[in-house]
Amino acid sequence: MRIAVLLYPDFTALDAVGPYEVLARMPGAEVVFVARRRGPVRSDLGSLALTADAALDEVGAADLLLVPGGPGSTRQHEDPAVLEWLRAVDAGSTWTASVCSGSILLAAAGLLTGRRATTHWFGPEGLAAFGAVPTDERVVFDGKYATAAGVSAGIDLALHLAGRIHGDAVAQSIQLVTEYDPRPPYDAGSVATAPPAVVAALRANGLVVRA
């Protein structure tokens, strides 16, 4: 199975690498990271770059298309080459998937019209603006379209995909290889459980964490 992961400046690294670590372990998986140009693509926090091994025009098809999110995703809404590439790869994909604001980019490309989808809790309105139907679930499947909530939700999404593609035993094996037995020291990963002051500060600061 050919898997293409889109990279663009100011993507969020874990959006891409979380699902990658799961999907690339599926039997027969061949993953390629793709960007406007080959070479390093810097993520949103500035201190990490991932290498794109292929340019957009070098990857015309994929069985699974994965689009990460991040603060740079909105700039991609204005890039016809990216939107056209997403539409072209999606036309032949078995699965089209996203993490975080990657779903809004898919919607901007016209691929989620009328479909249920999810995104980061901070900005669901972007989905509706492009004709998708926002939900606040962590992982949403609507036909071949699989969308995840913010950042770390891509790991859960990828395990769901692995199970649908290869069955439970393969997905469970990947979960065990990656020792994904999460034990966060706090129960603050959703707006429903985080302390209200934490939610309010992040809303006010545009997700920048302050001391």
Next chain:
Amino acid sequence: MRIAVLLYPDFTALDAVGPYEVLARMPGAEVVFVARRRGPVRSDLGSLALTADAALDEVGAADLLLVPGGPGSTRQHEDPAVLEWLRAVDAGSTWTASVCSGSILLAAAGLLTGRRATTHWFGPEGLAAFGAVPTDERVVFDGKYATAAGVSAGIDLALHLAGRIHGDAVAQSIQLVTEYDPRPPYDAGSVATAPPAVVAALRANGLVVRA
């Protein structure tokens, strides 16, 4: 706070990027990825490279040292330049941390002698061979040494570190920004909960997932 993340060929990407996504969001964090040489360093699955922005001799100190694991880590046990660099940075660090087999590399550098530590479930004997005291906990603190179990456990480790360094509200804020409200579709992330056939197959296949 200066944070140095070691990269080497055949590291496991999520070991580094999971904690990075948390730690780099701490107020005042300055992260640098470090390797033998500057430039792209390919991870174990072959299809992803992260950029090292500094060579070992360009980073002489860090407040927090993070060592990811991966199948390439054992080769680093034989590299005097890497072992010396680890000892030198550790000598001035406030925290020295690892994910997965990164703890065995720290132990090989002589940094965990007599200390409690954890690693991936697949290979705890390496810790004891280098004088550490293996445990099967997900995150272990012993003084300034913080070690995590396999791959995804680095995210939990990093939230623990963020809480100790900046307090609960900052750590909770980062958990909410990264929407770390894990919902794996299976309960197979530890040898205690995974189906016995899954555990047995991975032990037999050296962690390679087969269909």
